Amino acid sequence: MENNITKSKCNFLERFFWYMSEDRFLKGASLARIGLGLLILYNYTVLYFQKDVLFSPQGILGENLYTIDFTLYALSSSQFYFEFLYHAGIIFAILFTLGYKGRIVSVINYIFTFSFIQVAFLMTDGGDNLMYLLLFYLLFANTTAYYSLDSLKSKVNKNYSNYFQKIKSTFHNFAVLACIIQVCILYFISGLYQIMGEMWSNGTALYYIMQADVFSNPNFSSIALSNETLMVLITYASVVIKLAFPFLIINKITKYIAVMSVVLFHIGIGIFMGLITFSLTMIVAELLFFTDKEYNAVSRYTKKLRDFIKNRKTTHEVATNENVSVQANAITVLYDGWCPMCIKSVTNLKKLDTFNAISFQSFRNPEVLKIYNIDIERLEKRMHSFDKKRKPKEGIDAFIQIMQRMPLLWLCLPILYTAKFLGFGQRLYDFIASKRNIVPVGQCTDNCSVDYYSYSNKFKDE
Numbered sequence: 140m141e142n143n144i145t146k147s148k149c150n151f152l153e154r155f156f157w158y159m160s161e162d163r164f165l166k167g168a169s170l171a172r173i174g175l176g177l178l179i180l181y182n183y184t185v186l187y188f189q190k191d192v193l194f195s196p197q198g199i200l201g202e203n204l205y206t207i208d209f210t211l212y213a214l215s216s217s218q219f220y221f222e223f224l225y226h227a228g229i230i231f232a233i234l235f236t237l238g239y240k241g242r243i244v245s246v247i248n249y250i251f252t253f254s255f256i257q258v259a260f261l262m263t264d265g266g267d268n269l270m271y272l273l274l275f276y277l278l279f280a281n282t283t284a285y286y287s288l289d290s291l292k293s294k295v296n297k298n299y300s301n302y303f304q305k306i307k308s309t310f311h312n313f314a315v316l317a318c319i320i321q322v323c324i325l326y327f328i329s330g331l332y333q334i335m336g337e338m339w340s341n342g343t344a345l346y347y348i349m350q351a352d353v354f355s356n357p358n359f360s361s362i363a364l365s366n367e368t369l370m371v372l373i374t375y376a377s378v379v380i381k382l383a384f385p386f387l388i389i390n391k392i393t394k395y396i397a398v399m400s401v402v403l404f405h406i407g408i409g410i411f412m413g414l415i416t417f418s419l420t421m422i423v424a425e426l427l428f429f430t431d432k433e434y435n436a437v438s439r440y441t442k443k444l445r446d447f448i449k450n451r452k453t454t455h456e457v458a459t460n461e462n463v464s465v466q467a468n469a470i471t472v473l474y475d476g477w478c479p480m481c482i483k484s485v486t487n488l489k490k491l492d493t494f495n496a497i498s499f500q501s502f503r504n505p506e507v508l509k510i511y512n513i514d515i516e517r518l519e520k521r522m523h524s525f526d527k528k529r530k531p532k533e534g535i536d537a538f539i540q541i542m543q544r545m546p547l548l549w550l551c552l553p554i555l556y557t558a559k560f561l562g563f564g565q566r567l568y569d570f571i572a573s574k575r576n577i578v579p580v581g582q583c584t585d586n587c588s589v590d591y592y593s594y595s596n597k598f599k600d601e
Contacts, residue, residue, distance in 0.1 A: 166435075211250070252271060264416055330384075392562070475503065481522075
């Protein structure tokens with residue numbers, strides 16, 4: 140028994156170190172480099188014309204500048220020295236963002252950025268604490284494998300052995316893992332502190348926070364404060380997602396939900412509370428949670444969507460210039476002609492069908508049922524669509540097929556694809572469909588009558 144346990148532990152460790160010895164998070168680290176680099180440049184440039192007042196030896200810090208530890212700015216009182224450091228920091232931040240000489244520039248950029256954060260403590264909003272931690276961990280990662288000047292250079296034959304390459308990959312993956320663990324600790328500890336606070340427990344914390352001028356955007360905070368129920372729900376939701384975040388990212392499906400939730404949460408913080416750099420730093424950190432395989436899947440999906448849009452644009456141009464129809468991609472949609480909500484939806488969709496590529500027909504028409512030979516109980520539960528080959532799509536898939544043929548609704552396609560991918564799209568469709576009113580089945584009161592043939596004739600040609 141003990142031998143089996145020992146063997147299973149060894150197998151787990153072997154698989155773990157094998158996993159960590161292969162390149163896994165190159166694209167995420169490269170995107171994080173760009174995001175952090177742009178944030179550093181933002182911090183340098185947004186206060187560029189006030190730098191002398193805020194950060195120089197002759198500024199508001201005065202003699203207190205020289206009491207700050209671990210900053211290059213405290214080494215000299217010369218104005219020329221201050222200007223040199225500030226502009227050198229901008230230059231190396233640009234090189235870091237572009238991914239030039241990654242190993243060397245990342246170290247120099249870290250020193251300049253850390254020094255700047257130390258003297259800019261009066262202007263920071265909390266995002267700087269996570270920023271220099273991430274920058275430190277990423278010193279040991281390969282952040283220039285993609286989207287960088289280093290990656291554009293011609294491939295040179297390297298004399299690195301396979302063993303040395305595995306060591307580099309292991310350092311890289313552990314560096315990214317350290318960033319992920321750091322973010323998880325941040326969320327979890329923050330959630331623990333929140334549940335210990337009385338205002339977070341009774342759901343009023345965000346309301347009182349946004350009453351403070353420091354943590355509110357006067358242009359938008361009034362909108363949020365006007366809805367007390369929403370404020371309470373967001374307060375509780377922020378605690379739940381923070382505590383659950385480290386556990387949700389373990390599963391591939393729940394990871395998307397967790398990351399999407401915190402991204403939306405920080406977008407709200409940036410807009411309504413004005414903590415721009417804090418929110419953006421937290422969002423950039425989320426880029427590290429996805430492997431290259433997952434980024435490649437997104438890239439393939441984006442390419443398919445781009446090709447689809449390109450093909451639709453070409454089809455539209457042909458139809459416009461040469462007066463050629465697009466019926467090759469036409470579909471027939473069967474909907475419930477006894478459902479007022481369905482009738483109204485179809486009426487609105489017809490207005491958006493600029494290509495005339497969709498034929499709407501009520502399955503309450505007996506002739507339609509004969510043509511498509513499909514069980515009416517299935518049709519009553521879900522809308523169905525058929526292409527030229529009579530291949531059926533139902534529910535959320537039929538709705539996606541409709542939107543693919545309506546350019547004005549293409550922005551909704553990523554949401555529908557995501558809902559379908561996460562598995563709740565069809566269930567949400569079924570829930571909405573179950574709430575619709577059908578006339579006359581089960582919805583008539585006294586003296587209610589429906590002329591079936593008037594409904595059939597109304598939609599006979601649709």
